[in-house]
Amino acid sequence: MKKDNIVSKEDLQAVESPPLTDRLLKRMRPVGETHPEIPPKVRGPQRTPTKKSTTIRLNAEVLDFFKAQGNGWQTKINEVLHNHMKSVRDQTVEAQAQGPRKGKRRVSDSGTKRESPDRLGR
Numbered sequence: 001m002k003k004d005n006i007v008s009k010e011d012l013q014a015v016e017s018p019p020l021t022d023r024l025l026k027r028m029r030p031v032g033e034t035h036p037e038i039p040p041k042v043r044g045p046q047r048t049p050t051k052k053s054t055t056i057r058l059n060a061e062v063l064d065f066f067k068a069q070g071n072g073w074q075t076k077i078n079e080v081l082h083n084h085m086k087s088v089r090d091q092t093v094e095a096q097a098q099g100p101r102k103g104k105r106r107v108s109d110s111g112t113k114r115e116s117p118d119r120l121g122r
Contacts, residue, residue: 051078 018024031038058077066073 032040066077069076
């Protein structure tokens with residue numbers, strides 16, 4: 001609705017409308033019955049990307065933190081997860097571009113070298 005078409009509360013109160021009597025209420029019909037040429041209003045398809053509804057279990061501390069942010073807390077969780085996904089995906093693409101490393105060994109917390117689990121078939 002354009003701003004020009006907005007009716008103020010005072011304007012609405014100034015209009016004298018007849019009271020709705022039982023007889024008048026019985027005669028009322030849905031717009032679809034009386035004016036079939038007017039299509040029903042329906043919500044259009046969601047703009048891309050379409051989100052999907054799901055159920056997820058979160059730690060109480062995480063949930064409380066995001067809810068404390070106020071309105072839009074679910075959107076913020078989605079943004080954090082989306083940024084993490086992109087980061088992991090970028091790291092994976094970068095690692096694949098570098099190719100396999102020869103003699104891949106990991107250093108454990110104790111500082112000793114040990115074979116990576118993928119080389120041991122685990």
